[in-house]
Amino acid sequence: MNDTQLPRFEVFVQERRNGPHLNAGSVHAADAELALLNARDVFARRPECHGLWIVPADRVTARTAEQLAVEMPSSEPGESGRAETYRVFGKIGHKGTHEHLGRVEAASAGQAIRKAFDTFGSLSVTSWWVVPESACLESAEDEADAWFKPAQDKPFRDQAFYPVETFMRSLRRARESKEPRR
Amino acid sequence: MNDAQRQAAVEYLLSLGDDELVLAHRDSEWTGHAPILEEDIAFANIALDEMGHAVIWYRLHADLAGKDPETYPDHLVFQRTAEGFRNAPIVELPNGDWAFSMLRQFLFDAAEQVWLEGLGRSAHAPIAAAARKIMTEERYHLRHTRAWTLRLGLGTEESHARMQRALDALWPFACDLWTARPGEHELVTAGICPDGGSIWRTWEAEVVSQLEKADLARPKAVQPTGFDRTHHTPHLTESLAEMQSVARLEPEGVW
Numbered sequence: 001m002n003d004t005q006l007p008r009f010e011v012f013v014q015e016r017r018n019g020p021h022l023n024a025g026s027v028h029a030a031d032a033e034l035a036l037l038n039a040r041d042v043f044a045r046r047p048e049c050h051g052l053w054i055v056p057a058d059r060v061t062a063r064t065a066e067q068l069a070v071e072m073p074s075s076e077p078g079e080s081g082r083a084e085t086y087r088v089f090g091k092i093g094h095k096g097t098h099e100h101l102g103r104v105e106a107a108s109a110g111q112a113i114r115k116a117f118d119t120f121g122s123l124s125v126t127s128w129w130v131v132p133e134s135a136c137l138e139s140a141e142d143e144a145d146a147w148f149k150p151a152q153d154k155p156f157r158d159q160a161f162y163p164v165e166t167f168m169r170s171l172r173r174a175r176e177s178k179e180p181r182r
Numbered sequence: 183m184n185d186a187q188r189q190a191a192v193e194y195l196l197s198l199g200d201d202e203l204v205l206a207h208r209d210s211e212w213t214g215h216a217p218i219l220e221e222d223i224a225f226a227n228i229a230l231d232e233m234g235h236a237v238i239w240y241r242l243h244a245d246l247a248g249k250d251p252e253t254y255p256d257h258l259v260f261q262r263t264a265e266g267f268r269n270a271p272i273v274e275l276p277n278g279d280w281a282f283s284m285l286r287q288f289l290f291d292a293a294e295q296v297w298l299e300g301l302g303r304s305a306h307a308p309i310a311a312a313a314r315k316i317m318t319e320e321r322y323h324l325r326h327t328r329a330w331t332l333r334l335g336l337g338t339e340e341s342h343a344r345m346q347r348a349l350d351a352l353w354p355f356a357c358d359l360w361t362a363r364p365g366e367h368e369l370v371t372a373g374i375c376p377d378g379g380s381i382w383r384t385w386e387a388e389v390v391s392q393l394e395k396a397d398l399a400r401p402k403a404v405q406p407t408g409f410d411r412t413h414h415t416p417h418l419t420e421s422l423a424e425m426q427s428v429a430r431l432e433p434e435g436v437w
Contacts, residue, residue: 027220034330034333037224037326037329041224146319147322150231150319171435
């Protein structure tokens with residue numbers, strides 16, 4: 001059977017101004033721009049948000065702390081030799097989600113993991129993700145108003161706010177008392 | 183505003199609200215049926231935004247018509263028959279396929295962007311404030327629908343064919359969006375609303391350039407649709423019957 005599932009993108013939400021980008025979950029989309037648009041609708045329509053990043057899941061290189069204890073990648077650049085910027089995400093402790101820790105320059109994903117560990121290793125990270133920055137897409141500063149501001153003056157309303165169910169019941173009771181039972 | 187302008191503004195604002203409401207209801211019909219979950223949520227969000235914009239215009243309408251802005255919008259939505267609606271027929275057409283709904287939303291969003299820019303400079307301050315508020319959300323809608331128009335147009339042979347078919351059907355109705363609204367002439371003179379007859383070229387340029395990027399050809403000849411804001415297609419009656427069915431069961435109900 002053909003796999004009709006669209007590619008998956010991890011979504012990172014900046015909940016506080018200048019705060020870290022936190023992994024909120026993922027979306028499926030045909031490409032990065034649609035993923036970014038969908039991320040806005042799925043994760044940032046109501047909650048506070050100041051910025052969004054999406055990264056293609058298949059460009060994420062992941063290592064757990066346990067894996068690194070067994071096999072630490074070399075700090076050598078590897079074959080390609082051309083350095084690029086990687087974004088480093090780590091899950092600190094066993095609870096919570098991956099959050100952005102910073103950037104490293106590396107010539108391969110393996111080297112990026114190693115440099116991430118050397119740079120941020122004191123943070124008791126249990127799970128590491130590195131992603132080439134060129135594969136990431138983020139919401140534009142000048143669109144923040146259109147994307148995130150409308151949410152700020154709209155209330156969340158719990159289902160219980162709407163008395164629909166009680167109202168429907170009272171209608172039914174009124175109707176039943178009018179119609180004699182057969 | 184003098185009395186004639188006030189009366190014109192009442193009519194004009196009703197048409198703005200009706201465009202948003204009837205489109206919002208059509209969009210909401212996709213909820214649970216969109217091609218993927220993420221887009222289902224996104225399109226439902228757009229529907230909700232348009233519904234919110236309808237309320238904004240209805241409140242201004244009520245205010246100028248001497249009605250209660252809190253309760254009158256519900257009356258407008260649930261108690262009128264199709265003859266009383268002043269929306270452009272493009273928004274009442276059935277959803278068709280995803281291409282049709284997405285392209286309609288794009289054509290409408292692009293038009294709304296242009297007239298909101300004009301309304302944002304309205305001499306009547308509450309209209310100007312409402313337009314600027316609505317425009318913030320509309321910028322996002324336009325980005326979304328533009329992105330989809332491009333992808334469906336350039337996608338597969340089938341998606342392109344469906345988009346071209348949708349464009350052929352929608353284009354005459356889209357042009358009708360620019361036929362003068364009720365009250366428009368009176369209000370243009372007073373600087374209360376923009377002159378649709380002169381700003382529609384801005385819309386045409388934006389839309390045609392996007393359609394070209396999506397490899398879609400605008401129909402050359404435009405046949406009159408035979409419908410307008412006071413002569414609706416039968417689809418509006420059907421749509422309202424669905425929308426008003428619960429309210430009509432219990433007109434005094436409070437939710």
